[in-house]
Amino acid sequence: MSSGIEIQHLSKQYEKKTILHDINLKFEPKTIYGLLGRNGAGKSTLLGLISDRIFPTQGRILFNAEMIHDNDQILGQFYLMSEVDLYPNRRRVRQLFRDTEQLYGEFNRKYADELVKKFGLDDSSQYGKLSTGYRTIVKLIIALCVPATYIFLDEPVLGLDANHRDIFYRELVETYTERPRTFVISTHLIEEIANLIEQVVVIKSGRVLVDDSSEALIAESYAITGPKNVVDSFVSGLNVIGSETLGNLKAAYVFGALDDRPIPDVITIEHMDLQKLFVNLTNEEETQNDAL
Amino acid sequence: MTRFKSVFAYTFNRMIRQLAATFIIVLLFLVAVPLFFAVISGTLSEYSIMDAVRSGVYPMVVGWFLIVIGAETYPQFKMMIQNGVSRLTYWRAKVCAILLITFIGTIFNLVYNWVARFSISGIHLAYSQFFTNPAMNILVDFGFEFLILTAVAMTAMAVGSILSLFSRRGQFAWIFLTPIALIVLLIWLINFQERAGLLDETWIVNFLKFLLGFRQQFGHYNPLVPEVTLVIYSGIMAAVSRFFFGQLKIKK
Numbered sequence: 114m115s116s117g118i119e120i121q122h123l124s125k126q127y128e129k130k131t132i133l134h135d136i137n138l139k140f141e142p143k144t145i146y147g148l149l150g151r152n153g154a155g156k157s158t159l160l161g162l163i164s165d166r167i168f169p170t171q172g173r174i175l176f177n178a179e180m181i182h183d184n185d186q187i188l189g190q191f192y193l194m195s196e197v198d199l200y201p202n203r204r205r206v207r208q209l210f211r212d213t214e215q216l217y218g219e220f221n222r223k224y225a226d227e228l229v230k231k232f233g234l235d236d237s238s239q240y241g242k243l244s245t246g247y248r249t250i251v252k253l254i255i256a257l258c259v260p261a262t263y264i265f266l267d268e269p270v271l272g273l274d275a276n277h278r279d280i281f282y283r284e285l286v287e288t289y290t291e292r293p294r295t296f297v298i299s300t301h302l303i304e305e306i307a308n309l310i311e312q313v314v315v316i317k318s319g320r321v322l323v324d325d326s327s328e329a330l331i332a333e334s335y336a337i338t339g340p341k342n343v344v345d346s347f348v349s350g351l352n353v354i355g356s357e358t359l360g361n362l363k364a365a366y367v368f369g370a371l372d373d374r375p376i377p378d379v380i381t382i383e384h385m386d387l388q389k390l391f392v393n394l395t396n397e398e399e400t401q402n403d404a405l
Numbered sequence: 406m407t408r409f410k411s412v413f414a415y416t417f418n419r420m421i422r423q424l425a426a427t428f429i430i431v432l433l434f435l436v437a438v439p440l441f442f443a444v445i446s447g448t449l450s451e452y453s454i455m456d457a458v459r460s461g462v463y464p465m466v467v468g469w470f471l472i473v474i475g476a477e478t479y480p481q482f483k484m485m486i487q488n489g490v491s492r493l494t495y496w497r498a499k500v501c502a503i504l505l506i507t508f509i510g511t512i513f514n515l516v517y518n519w520v521a522r523f524s525i526s527g528i529h530l531a532y533s534q535f536f537t538n539p540a541m542n543i544l545v546d547f548g549f550e551f552l553i554l555t556a557v558a559m560t561a562m563a564v565g566s567i568l569s570l571f572s573r574r575g576q577f578a579w580i581f582l583t584p585i586a587l588i589v590l591l592i593w594l595i596n597f598q599e600r601a602g603l604l605d606e607t608w609i610v611n612f613l614k615f616l617l618g619f620r621q622q623f624g625h626y627n628p629l630v631p632e633v634t635l636v637i638y639s640g641i642m643a644a645v646s647r648f649f650f651g652q653l654k655i656k657k
Binding site: 197 | 483492
């Protein structure tokens, strides 16, 4: 029985700048994760460390209680699709599929051919001559067809138009249903993946801010709207992660339990969506969420 | 198929295709280009395809190829790590693929030298009559060629793995500065030798003679000592490359 990926006290420094601070996380099998964070939060660095592309400054990463570093058995179960192009530019797309099959030992060629058609990709093209969007598509096709059980997708829809993004999301759901495996999706387009992800990890300034199921997160996040003085009075003592004011109206965003305080008639309480929650949690102007 | 086997097969297939392409390019350059100029200059009667085939360049192709392929580290590392291959497996597969390519190249060079040039060439001549059995001398010739090429390839791998840790600018700096530093060191050593008379010291000369397997009669030098030395040297270079392969990481 797989116990998944366990990250223990992981830190990463580049020269004197600390990118990740003492990260402790678990990625369970057969789960879709959303790895969220603003630009420079450390998401790509974390994925690079998990896939052994770079070395940690401190801490360790285990998979089924074994160190991942230089471990073929483990690395062969991971696939990281990232913005960085590691494939040779002069290789043709179909040759890349063959190379992947040879190096991973398996590759779902039939499904890859289907995806090539669906995305309208010319697989006889050289990889380096493709547009950014089509290079992303090549990497996505490989990601969906490799035998790996942990797929990390760093900005998976970079350069994709709306139609291609739609194809990708549908294929992701379909392939996950047919062969459940872990997907860790790091993207800025939170609204588009909000319905897909089961677990959410939010990273802010190199630290894990949130690590919970998306259901639990949304259940604990509230947008409280009403007259400014009533809202201020109601949210007093709660974990307010952001607010917006329009004239005398105010919307306060609260993360955490509301306790049993009476709710005034003039205010409305709704759950925030994931995007709103993320924006408020990672807003640099707010300081209260550091205490989460 | 184990991970090592598949990585080895991938690496070897790639190398053998590149070696074949290199030979075709060299062949075209040495045979077709002179033929073309002979045709346009009207000197076709002076052109000899056998002279072109007998050119001494071919045996050098394997050596040059091994230097280039041995030194090329980072581009293949990117492909390997993208496909979940560890640094150790990449290194092992590369060493084995290079040894097999070197073996094939050695056979090609020896066959070429025997068939096209009817001779043993270069340094091997000093050892060509050590054994009274001609078959053993052919084996020595093969061993020398193989070990020299292996030493060249392992040195290239070690240098390539060190250079791969630097940025492109850093690599250029090392590539240009190292030969200059070596020339300066050589000049200093020559001057130092003239002043200190290092080679007047009997033990140094004797040690160098020992390393070369020196005997009184040329052609009867003992090949075993230099061959063992080459094995040890190649092992050290392989260990150096192993260490630096372990430090490979994706650059920012």
